[in-house]
Amino acid sequence: MALLRVENLSKYYPVSNGIFGRTNMNKANQNISLKLDAGKTLAIVGESGSGKTTLARQIIGIEKPTKGSIWLDEHKINFDNRRDRKKRFKKIRMIFQNPYDSLNPQVRVGHSLEQTLIINTKLSGKQRRKKIEETLLKVGLQQEHQYRYPHMFSGGQRQRIAIARAIILEPSIIIADEPLSALDVSIQAQILNLLQSLQEDMGISFIFISHDLNVVEHISDTVMIMYHGQVVEYGNVSQIFDEPLHPYTQALFASTPLYRSRFPQFLSQSVVARSSTSLSGCVFANRCQYCEHKCRSNRPALVNADQDYQIACFRFE
Ligand SMILES: Nc1ncnc2c1ncn2[C@@H]1O[C@H](COP(=O)(O)OP(=O)(O)OP(=O)(O)O)[C@@H](O)[C@H]1O
Ligand SMILES: [Mg+2]
Numbered sequence: 001m002a003l004l005r006v007e008n009l010s011k012y013y014p015v016s017n018g019i020f021g022r023t024n025m026n027k028a029n030q031n032i033s034l035k036l037d038a039g040k041t042l043a044i045v046g047e048s049g050s051g052k053t054t055l056a057r058q059i060i061g062i063e064k065p066t067k068g069s070i071w072l073d074e075h076k077i078n079f080d081n082r083r084d085r086k087k088r089f090k091k092i093r094m095i096f097q098n099p100y101d102s103l104n105p106q107v108r109v110g111h112s113l114e115q116t117l118i119i120n121t122k123l124s125g126k127q128r129r130k131k132i133e134e135t136l137l138k139v140g141l142q143q144e145h146q147y148r149y150p151h152m153f154s155g156g157q158r159q160r161i162a163i164a165r166a167i168i169l170e171p172s173i174i175i176a177d178e179p180l181s182a183l184d185v186s187i188q189a190q191i192l193n194l195l196q197s198l199q200e201d202m203g204i205s206f207i208f209i210s211h212d213l214n215v216v217e218h219i220s221d222t223v224m225i226m227y228h229g230q231v232v233e234y235g236n237v238s239q240i241f242d243e244p245l246h247p248y249t250q251a252l253f254a255s256t257p258l259y260r261s262r263f264p265q266f267l268s269q270s271v272v273a274r275s276s277t278s279l280s281g282c283v284f285a286n287r288c289q290y291c292e293h294k295c296r297s298n299r300p301a302l303v304n305a306d307q308d309y310q311i312a313c314f315r316f317e
Contacts (some may be wrong), residue, residue, distance in 0.1 A: 001074060002052040003172055003205055004036040004092075005058070010117075011054050028054040031302075032068070036173065037175070039199065041206040045252070046226030053210045056175045059207070061088050068192070075173075084215035090120050097178035099158040102165075103150040109161050110146025112165035112169055120169055136265065138201075140165045142192060156187035160194070167198060180311045181217065192219065211254050217241050222308075225249045228283040231302055245305075246313050247288045248304035255265040290315060 011029040016022070031053045036042050042103050044052050057063040059070060061079075070077045072091060078084045096102045101214040104112060117128045133143045139160040150158060161180060166174050176195065196219060198204060210216050216223060216237070223240045225233040225248065228297055234247040244250050244263070253259040254266035281296040282288070288295065295314060302312040 002035045002071070003038045003073065004034075005071040005074075006032060006034045006055075006059065006070045007071070008033055008114075009047045009055065009058060009070065011051075011058060011063065011295075027229050029058070029065075029235045031295050032226075032231055033302075034224060034231075034234070036205050037205060037221075038172070038205055039203045041199070041208055041219055043212065043220035043223045044207060044226060045211070045216055045223060047211075047252075049228075050226040051229040052226060053177055054229075056094065056177050056207065056209060060092050060094050060175060063086050074232040083250055086120075090169045092175065093169065094171045095162050095166050095174060095176040097124050097157070098182045099155070099162040100150065102162055103158065108149055109164075111297045113146070113165060116165060123206055133250065135164045138167065138198070140190075156190060157184055159183060159187075159191050163194065163198070166227045167202065167204070170202065171204065173205045175209070177209045178211070179208075180210070180212065188215075195219075204239040213253065214258055225252070230283050230312065231310070232284065234302070234311050235306075235309070239306075239309055245316060246311055247283075247290055248284045251287070278294050 007028055009032045010027070012025040012027050014023045015026045017024050023286055032051075032055055034042060044055065046052055054063065058065045064079050072088060077088060107115075113132045113135065114128055116133060117123055121128075123131060124170060126166075132146055136145055141157065141160050141164065145157075145161075150161065153161065159182075174195075179195070180191055183191060192215065195206065199206060206219075208216070208220060220237045223235065224236050225240070226232055227248045227303075233244065233249050235238065240249065244253055250263065250266040253263045275280060280301055281294075281298060282291075285291050285295040292314070297316075298313045300312045302310050303317060305311050305316050
């Protein structure tokens with residue numbers, strides 16, 4: 001039984017093109033499906049603007065999907081139901097790239113953690129204080145840190161506060177959207193270790209959005225590669241990292257120094273010409289070294305090429 005299932009989720013944003021007030025649709029997510037099992041980590045990888053944060057925002061409920069459905073514990077979420085929204089808020093928590101943006105600078109850390117508990121639990125004042133102290137210790141902070149304001153912490157400590165806020169309601173899923181990219185390398189390793197030990201202790205499942213392929217290989221069970229709002233390749237971490245098949249995934253590896261020697265046969269993205277996306281054809285057609293005539297006119301469907309492995313490319317249909 002999957003803890004979380006997303007089926008054919010799409011999000012379109014109306015954007016005005018300024019000519020005669022006409023409105024076009026920016027298809028930030030198109031027909032995205034995924035599955036997350038208990039205690040596992042799904043990594044989402046894709047270049048800037050590929051729709052990773054948009055997907056995360058729909059899963060936690062900040063945005064309503066244009067189309068598609070989300071299932072939590074095999075219960076189909078009703079996007080307009082208040083009780084469903086509240087339940088989802090407790091069960092799925094998010095950690096953002098820049099912790100400073102998500103913390104209110106005028107509120108002491110303990111107070112903001114307590115507000116989360118007041119709104120979402122029936123704990124007494126004494127129980128809340130105990131929970132806050134326990135949670136701060138769990139994320140490697142000290143009890144007295146609850147009396148400080150966010151600006152009185154280092155970047156790494158602030159990300160620990162954001163993690164405390166994410167775990168204090170004992171969620172079953174945490175979505176971490178580029179949680180390391182605002183931190184320096186030594187702190188990145190500490191935060192990554194913290195997330196992994198929390199996963200082991202609390203059995204939390206993670207959706208981990210990252211540009212860092214090395215981190216993704218290290219922590220994830222399954223990997224979803226997105227390009228221009230669509231999933232182009234999706235499979236077990238070993239499958240994707242041993243034999244990436246989609247030309248975009250191959251280009252991604254070839255552009256990453258750490259993997260270039262592992263895959264010397266792949267052409268890097270800088271070699272593949274960069275231009276706009278084909279409207280009716282494959283989203284990667286204009287940058288693909290294998291592009292054929294039909295790739296420009298037809299869009300390849302995401303097909304099951306193997307058990308638990310999917311790819312959207314005519315070369316594998
Ligand atoms: N509120 C919005 N209104 C209109 N367009 C939006 C909105 N939010 C996102 N978009 C568009 O949706 C697309 C996907 O954006 P998104 O933030 O999900 O990308 P991302 O993969 O998270 O990128 P990054 O790696 O830079 O964080 C982009 O083209 C973006 O401009
Ligand atoms: Mg983003």
